[in-house]
Amino acid sequence: MHLDFSKPLYILAPLAGYTDLPFRSVVKKFGADLTISEMISSNALVYESKKTMKMLQKAPLEDPYFVQIAGADSNVVMKAVEKLNQIEGIDGIDLNCGCPVPKVVKQGAGSALLKDLDRFQKIIETIKEHSNKHYMSVKVRLGFEKIDIVNIAKAAQNAGADFITIHGRTRSGGFKAPVNYDAIAEAKAAVTIPVIANGDITDYQKTQFVLETTQCDGVMIGRGAIGRPWIFYQLKNAQENIPEDIKAKIILEHFEQMVNFYGEYGVVLFRKHLHTYSKGYPGASEFRQIINDIKSAQKMRELISEFFFKKAA
Template sequence: MSLDFDKPLYVLAPLAGFTDLPFRSVVKKFGADLTVSEMISSNALVYDSKKTFKMLEKSPLETPYAVQIAGNDKEIVKEAVLKLNEIDGIDIIDLNAGCPVPKVVKNGAGSALLKDMKKLGEIVETIKKYSKKEYMSVKVRLGFSEKIPEDIAKTCESAGADFITVHGRTRSGFFKSEVDYEAIARAKESVKIPVIANGDIDSFDKAEYVLSITKCDGVMIGRGAVGNPWIFYQLKNTKADVSESIKKEIILEHFDQMIEFYGDYGAVMFRKHLHTYSKGYKGAASFRDKINRITDPKEMREEIERFFS
């Protein structure tokens, strides 16, 4: 399994609560080159949390597959890596050095690592040293409060990262400030390893635009794929438009995967996705109303078939 950086790589970002196995398998089937697990706490891995190991499960389609870990203690990160080494089917260990969420930052993990280049480098080195997986990557932001894309990219490169993903905001920018694609371009220019651009990429045209401005080796798409997983189909097939029949096929595939993974309760869990998928369709309100009361998978599948035809 090797990643081909000769053409743009299309990557699904890890999103807590959304990029579970069913969603990842769908985008993978329809065009994503690489999928990443939801963020896993290295502490939870070390303490054998059952829920955590369930989150590591992957779909047979997911090759290559990356597992993203968060942590700031070298010893614990090392232990977490040793656990991951024992699990087959993981090709990449990715370090989260970008998550802006307060409880993660308070523990010194996620984007807190961007405040201390020495610490960031040490954690990257630790993963690289102990991992038996093919690749080691890092997901970063432009900085904690000031933009230092070159320093961050070079730190990751010299510590042994095989590639990095740069989200075009600082930690202070959270998810709201303007994404600075020029700053991502600066990160790309400062290193020899591949760089993937991330941040507010929500359409085919936007992805093309970001690739042209940043000169990056790929794009990572997160929130832009929720309710819009066909964005990967569009990118893979270089189509600005996507037919209703393809959309319907993707929605049904997503539904079937949910039922397979979660059992019948997957139908109830799928309501939030249907709320997003039905946006902009005629009769969406009454459709949402109806599915909010359905618990039977067979009945729900029939409603989906009918509505998206």
């Protein structure tokens, strides 16, 4: 298992409620270089909650595969790492130091670690020292309230992180402030470990712009892939325009993976994805109304084929 940083890496960002196993396996099949679990709390891992153990599962295609953890206490993090050490098939541990959600920050985890670089380094060192995985990476923001990314990046490097992903906003910038790609570029120039750029990377052209502006070693795409998982296909194949039949294939593959993983309930769960997929298509609102009542996998499969492949014809 080896990540090749000699050409840009295309990574799927962890997004709670979206980047579950079916979605990850689809982007992996169609071009993502690396997939990462949804964020998992170190406490939940230590207590082996059932839901958490299910979140750790990976698809057969997911190679390499990372698990992202959050935590503020190096002792608890160490115990969480020891649990992960017992699980085969995980290639790296990613530490979340970017999550801006108040309940995570209140516990001193996520982006709260950016306010305390000593603790930030201590937790990275703890993972690095106790993990038996190939890689240890860190996902950060530009700072908590003000930009401090050069110091943050250097601290991550000094603590032993193999690479870092930088989301180009501060914690106080939430998800709405403009992304500061120049600040990412400064951090990239200040360290020798690989740096991945993240934040508002929504399409093929924007990816090229971000890679050029930041000189980073790859991009991590989250929200830009929801409803458009084919962005990885476009990047991998250097194709700005994507054929409709490839889109339809990807949508159908996503549906099949959902049903495989969740059983019949996958049909219901897939409705929210179909709402996003059908945006901008003629007849989308009627299509949405019809699928909202469908519970049968066979019926849903027929409707998806009819709606998306017809558009591709």
